[in-house]
Amino acid sequence: MDYTIVAVVIFAVALLVFGGAFLIRPRRPQAPAEPGERPEGAAPSATAEPAEDEEAAAAADATAGASPAEAPPAAPEVETPPPSAGRLVRLRARLARSQNVFGQGLLSLLSADKLDDDSWEEIEDTLITADVGTTSAAQIVESLRTKVKVLGTRSPEEVRGLLRTELLAQLNPDLDRTVRTEGHSGTPSVLMVVGVNGTGKTTTSGKLARVLVGDGRSVVLGAADTFRAAAADQLETWGARVGAPVVRKDEGADPASVAYDAVSRGVADGADAVIIDTAGRLHTKVGLMDELGKVKRVIEKKSQVDEVLLVLDATTGQNGLRQARVFSEVVNVTGIVLTKLDGTAKGGIIIQVQRELGVPVKLVGLGEGPDDLAPFDPEAFVDAILDAA
CATH class of the missing domain: 3.40.50.300 (P-loop containing nucleotide triphosphate hydrolases)
Incomplete structure (x- = not known):
């Protein structure tokens, strides 16, 4: 037997056996690719985005559910206040309540059936208690006493009219109460x-x-x-x-x-x-x-x-x-501003300040509201006192 031929046959059979085993070896499973990672050997995708775009998208996703940043506080709305004209008239009821004791006491004393020296003294005391001042109180009483004697009879309307005239005279309605805001020569x-x-x-x-x-x-x-x-x-x-x-x-x-x-x-x-x-x-x-x-x-x-x-x-x-x-x-x-006039029955301080200083009361505060400051109107003030009585 030709041993050479036998050796060649055995080598060929062995080669077939080992080669087939190698070819049919099971393929090792490949680990899944990490997000954003291309598998080894894979061709780049035509739709793949650059890493920068992915980071931007991730940042957008991260902030999508976040609450929006607080907006800066809005500027306060500019208000349009009411004009000064008629303010004291609008606040008249508030003024009347505060001066009720003052006005009611005077009118009830003057309307009494008999006005003797004690009555006139009590009227003067009421005026002084309201901070009218001793000099002004004496003048008011003297003038009223003379007029009552001349008139003889005193109906409620006459008494009110007499007192109104005297109080107005003491407040000196002719004083210039204008708050000077016109400016001059191009300056404020x-x-x-x-x-x-x-x-x-x-x-x-x-x-x-x-x-x-x-x-x-x-x-x-x-x-x-x-x-x-x-x-x-x-x-x-x-x-x-x-x-x-x-x-x-x-x-x-x-x-x-x-x-x-x-x-x-x-x-x-x-x-x-x-x-x-x-x-x-x-x-x-x-x-x-x-x-x-x-x-x-x-x-x-x-x-x-x-x-x-x-x-x-x-x-x-x-x-x-x-x-x-x-x-x-x-x-x-040049002018007086009286605050808290709504909380006191001592409105007579207006008369006393003006008499002592010769300076007019120009503004009065009648409450805590933003528009409770009003130009002083002597007639509205006196009417508020007397209407409260």
Whole structure:
């Protein structure tokens, strides 16, 4: 036998056996590809996006369910306050309630069947209790006593008419109560608001801005009360409501500097009026009062001061009169603002302040509402007192 042929046959058979086993070997399963990873050997997909796009998409997906960022707070809506004309008439009922004791007491005493010396003394005491002042009370009683004697009979209508005439005469309705806001020579009218602590100067400044805006005036507010940051914040709130810009500086800054900058802003803006809110100060403190005089002098380097409005609390009575005297000596007060008149039966302070200082009451506060500051009208005031009785 040819061993060569046998060897070749055996080699061929072995080759077939091992080769077939290799060819039919089961294929090892391939691990799934990671997201974004192309399997080895696979052709790139025609629709595959760059990695940057995938990151952007992932970021978009991550924020899709997130709550949107809070929008910045909206600016307060600018209000249009009512005009000053007729304000006191609209607030007449509130004034009548507060002065009910005053008016009712006087009318009931004057309507008594018999008016002897004791009766007239009681009438005078009622007037003094209402802060009319001793001199004015004596004058009113003397005039009434003469007229009652002449008339003889006293019907309720006659008594009311007599008392109305006397009270009006003491209030001096002919005084000029105009708040000067016309400006002059291209510069705004400047109004300083002064007074002791707690009388409501900052609130009065804000309400006065509303009165002027309601009358069609443009206003700039100066936060010259630099001792209290809260005062400037409060003034900004008032200004924002009527669209009046506020000039302020850091707490502790020079009040005169703030006032000067406010007037400068008013000139630059072409405003009709600049209202300067000053810090409260004790009328007995000479240094503080001198500082108030400095504020006025510095303002006058830029523009004249048209109004110095002294804010008095109507409930303080005689103390309010003492305050008025000192302030008038330092800054030449041109008008009085009486606050809290709705909460007291002592409206006679109006008569006494005007008599002692020769300065008219120009504005009265009759509540805590934003539009409860009204130009003072003597006739409406007296009628409110007597209608309440």
